[in-house]
Amino acid sequence: MQKLALVGLGASGLFALKELAGADVEVHVFDVGPTYEKRYACPIDQGKLEVCPPKACSYCAPGQSAGSWNDFKVILSASPVIGGRLYDLIGEQELQKRLDIVRSTILTHAPCEIPVVKPNAEDLEWIKKRATMAGMVYHYQELLHCGSDNAPAINTSILEEIKAKGPNIIFHWDSKVLSVSRRSEHFALTFDRYRKPGEEQEDIFDYCIISVGRGGAAWLTQQEFYKALDIYPGQVDIGIRVETSSYFTEEVDKRFYEPKLYYRSKHSNDVVRNFCSNPKGFVTPENHREYVLVNGHSKMYEKSENNNFAVLVSKTFTRPFKDPQMYSQTIAKIVNMLAGGGPLVQRLGDLRAGRRTKSLTNNLIKPTLEAECGDISLAYPHRILEGIVEYLDALDKICPGVAGESTLLYAPECKSYPDSISVNKNMETNVPNLFIVGDSSSWTRGVGQAATSGILAGEGVRQKLKTAVPSKIVAVAK
Numbered sequence: 001m002q003k004l005a006l007v008g009l010g011a012s013g014l015f016a017l018k019e020l021a022g023a024d025v026e027v028h029v030f031d032v033g034p035t036y037e038k039r040y041a042c043p044i045d046q047g048k049l050e051v052c053p054p055k056a057c058s059y060c061a062p063g064q065s066a067g068s069w070n071d072f073k074v075i076l077s078a079s080p081v082i083g084g085r086l087y088d089l090i091g092e093q094e095l096q097k098r099l100d101i102v103r104s105t106i107l108t109h110a111p112c113e114i115p116v117v118k119p120n121a122e123d124l125e126w127i128k129k130r131a132t133m134a135g136m137v138y139h140y141q142e143l144l145h146c147g148s149d150n151a152p153a154i155n156t157s158i159l160e161e162i163k164a165k166g167p168n169i170i171f172h173w174d175s176k177v178l179s180v181s182r183r184s185e186h187f188a189l190t191f192d193r194y195r196k197p198g199e200e201q202e203d204i205f206d207y208c209i210i211s212v213g214r215g216g217a218a219w220l221t222q223q224e225f226y227k228a229l230d231i232y233p234g235q236v237d238i239g240i241r242v243e244t245s246s247y248f249t250e251e252v253d254k255r256f257y258e259p260k261l262y263y264r265s266k267h268s269n270d271v272v273r274n275f276c277s278n279p280k281g282f283v284t285p286e287n288h289r290e291y292v293l294v295n296g297h298s299k300m301y302e303k304s305e306n307n308n309f310a311v312l313v314s315k316t317f318t319r320p321f322k323d324p325q326m327y328s329q330t331i332a333k334i335v336n337m338l339a340g341g342g343p344l345v346q347r348l349g350d351l352r353a354g355r356r357t358k359s360l361t362n363n364l365i366k367p368t369l370e371a372e373c374g375d376i377s378l379a380y381p382h383r384i385l386e387g388i389v390e391y392l393d394a395l396d397k398i399c400p401g402v403a404g405e406s407t408l409l410y411a412p413e414c415k416s417y418p419d420s421i422s423v424n425k426n427m428e429t430n431v432p433n434l435f436i437v438g439d440s441s442s443w444t445r446g447v448g449q450a451a452t453s454g455i456l457a458g459e460g461v462r463q464k465l466k467t468a469v470p471s472k473i474v475a476v477a478k
């Protein structure tokens, strides 16, 4: 029997595996994390810790697929701008078909009823009119919000179904893949235990699916085959996590949960967008060991009085600059340096007035994350902050109060994406039998499309097993 290595069992890896369960190939799954049953929720969210440990725990860093365990919001509509770029690769219909599989899989395995958030015609008219008058563009989306509290049950149940259908699958938990290199037409993998290394092993495979997420993007660039790939520098999003009263956003929240509103900065022409809204949610640290970012999440049962969401400015760079990830990480590290090691928080009124926030006592908005008060403008480029403030002023026309003095801005909220890798419609690279899926391919930016890319790769491998004819590279990343 031929052998396949699946490196990383996050959102994309899980759906690739689902596709390969019972196929005529021996699948070896490697993940640095412990078995799904042993993966746990953030100790801060559980009230066990107050601040992030100095080293990232497995909640944010490699060891756990963050988005399918944290908040677990799944975008279900095939959009050209939201959740990734698979729309450009496979078109609307094919993308929607796979997203529907993701939807039904999650709903089948959910321990309780999870409503699909789908705006009706009246709500669409409501938002289109207000967005247009505010100078913003609304992008349609349907989504599922599973909540951090339902995530373990859903993921574990999907995996149990896969195991039941897949005697061809061998799991290597707590195993870090150290290297993947081409050996004639095969792939040589070296791997070792993640937590207590010292037993390095090597194995040879016919196929390889790499699904290491954004956390594994740097590792990917170190691999032997990387230079042979057709690649293009990725994008970065530099932004702020905004926390405001959920009273200001409730009209929008109850209709859409998270309306995607895009804005073009008058000052710089940069595209500014919202991302990851968490009505009645919590701001949370995202610990990457060398720097700490902010993020947000919400739960099905426990609620706050606030809403938090990210406002991001997207940047791509041209020659000679080639390291957008280093750019965003450097900004994050400067913020952390000013804050004494963690995130900074500033009132919007203080940012506008050009002064540091010294205290949040008596501030209208009570923070859900304890962060150091300070001045974000000492670390962020002016053009980025200007775009964010312009965005909030526009949003204030739809959600009055959002751009008030007391609104809290947390930094750093930076997202860097790996280099774009050219793939065919089944996520196979120009190296035959090497598939790169999910966020590590840079074609996806969220659970829905990451899972979709996994399905595509699984289908591609199944096809190859049937025909044994190598597929042609048909799409090139722009």
Ligand SMILES: Cc1cc2nc3c(=O)[nH]c(=O)nc-3n(C[C@H](O)[C@H](O)[C@H](O)COP(=O)(O)OP(=O)(O)OC[C@H]3O[C@@H](n4cnc5c(N)ncnc54)[C@H](O)[C@@H]3O)c2cc1C
Binding pocket: 007, 008, 009, 010, 011, 012, 013, 030, 031, 032, 033, 060, 062, 063, 064, 065, 066, 067, 068, 070, 071, 072, 073, 074, 075, 175, 176, 177, 178, 211, 212, 213, 214, 215, 216, 219, 286, 295, 437, 438, 439, 440, 444, 445, 446, 447, 448, 450, 451
């Ligand atoms: C805090 C946070 C919250 C998020 N919330 C959401 C959300 O609500 N909705 C949403 O759509 N998106 C969310 N995202 C984004 C989402 O997590 C990703 O888009 C999605 O998980 C990408 O899936 P993936 O399979 O590409 O990678 P991942 O899900 O990150 O999985 C990668 C897997 O590879 C493993 N791995 C990495 N390197 C190695 C190696 N060398 N050897 C072995 N295993 C390895 C990791 O342990 C991990 O299990 C969030 C991201 C973060 C950080």
